[in-house]
Amino acid sequence: MxxxxxxxxxxxSSYANWANDITVPFKLNIKFTAKSWRRSTDGKGTxxxxxxxxxxxxxxxxxxxxxxxxxxxxxxxxYGQITGSLKATVGLESVFSSKEINLEEEN
Numbered sequence: 001m002x003x004x005x006x007x008x009x010x011x012x013s014s015y016a017n018w019a020n021d022i023t024v025p026f027k028l029n030i031k032f033t034a035k036s037w038r039r040s041t042d043g044k045g046t047x048x049x050x051x052x053x054x055x056x057x058x059x060x061x062x063x064x065x066x067x068x069x070x071x072x073x074x075x076x077x078x079y080g081q082i083t084g085s086l087k088a089t090v091g092l093e094s095v096f097s098s099k100e101i102n103l104e105e106e107n
Contacts, residue, residue, distance in 0.1 A: 009101045017093040028082045030068070032057050051076045 004010050034052040057078045058070065068082035 005100075007103045009103060010098055011101060012096070012098045014094065014096040016091055016095070018089060018091055020089045021087055022090055023085050023087050025085045026083070028084075030080045030082065032061060032078045032080060033076060034060060054078050
C-alpha cells in the first residue's frame with residue numbers, strides 16, 4: 001500500500017533480475033529397505049513385521065527397473081544413487097524504489 005500526501009505524486013519503479021534456463025546437476029542418495037509380515041521362525045509366538053535381507057531388496061529393485069545405481073549394501077538395506085539435472089528459471093533479485101514528487105514546488 002502506498003499513501004500519497006495531498007498535492008504530491010509518487011514515482012514507483014521496479015525490476016527483477018532473472019536467470020533463465022539454469023541447469024542444476026544433482027545426486028540423490030536413497031536408502032531402500034523392505035519389511036514383510038511373517039511368523040517367527042520357530043512357528044511359535046506372534047506375527048510381526050520383519051526387515052528383509054538386502055538380496056531381497058536388491059531383487060525388488062531389479063524388478064522395478066531402478067534407474068540409478070546401487071552404491072552400497074548392508075545386511076538389511078541397499079543404498080542407491082540417482083543423478084540428473086534440473087532446469088529452471090530463477091528470480092535472483094527484486095528491486096523497488098519510490099520517489100515523492102511535491103506538485104506545489106514544481107509550479
